[in-house]
Amino acid sequence: MTVLKRYVLRLFMSLKYIMANVVYRNNGQIIATASTVEHTLKSALECGRSCNAKAAAVVGEVLAMRLEVEVLEQGQGRGIRVDVNKEVEKKGLKNRTKVWAIVNALKSNGVKLMLDNDDDNGASRPSY
Numbered sequence: 001m002t003v004l005k006r007y008v009l010r011l012f013m014s015l016k017y018i019m020a021n022v023v024y025r026n027n028g029q030i031i032a033t034a035s036t037v038e039h040t041l042k043s044a045l046e047c048g049r050s051c052n053a054k055a056a057a058v059v060g061e062v063l064a065m066r067l068e069v070e071v072l073e074q075g076q077g078r079g080i081r082v083d084v085n086k087e088v089e090k091k092g093l094k095n096r097t098k099v100w101a102i103v104n105a106l107k108s109n110g111v112k113l114m115l116d117n118d119d120d121n122g123a124s125r126p127s128y
Contacts (some may be wrong), residue, residue, distance in 0.1 A: 007080040011087055013095050015050045022080055022100055032070050034063035056098035060105025067111055079095050082102040
C-alpha cells in the first residue's frame with residue numbers, strides 16, 4: 001500500500017535558532033512555520049547564546065497551533081511525514097533531544113504524524 005507523503009516536516013537548527021516548517025511536497029509551498037527568530041517567541045524564551053529542548057518544544061507547540069488553523073481552513077486531515085532518524089543524522093546527535101521535543105510537542109497537540117524509519121525499541125529516542 002502506498003502512503004501519500006504530501007506534507008513533510010522540515011527542521012532547521014543552529015546554536016541560536018530553531019525553525020520548523022511543514023512543506024507541501026508537490027509545489028514546495030510552506031503550509032505553516034514556527035521559529036525562535038519570531039519576536040514573540042524570542043522574547044518569551046530568552047534563548048541567549050543557545051536554544052535548548054524546552055525552546056524546541058515551544059516551537060513544536062506553536063507549529064501545532066498554526067497547523068490546526070491551516071487544516072481547518074483547507075479542510076484537509078492528512079498526516080505529516082517525519083523521518084526522525086534522517087533529521088537526527090542531519091542535525092547531529094547533540095540536537096537529538098531537540099528533534100524529539102518538536103515531534104513530541106506536535107503529537108501531544110493532536111497533529112497526525114507519519115513517522116518513517118522509527119525504531120520501536122527506543123534506541124534513538126531520548127528518555128524524558
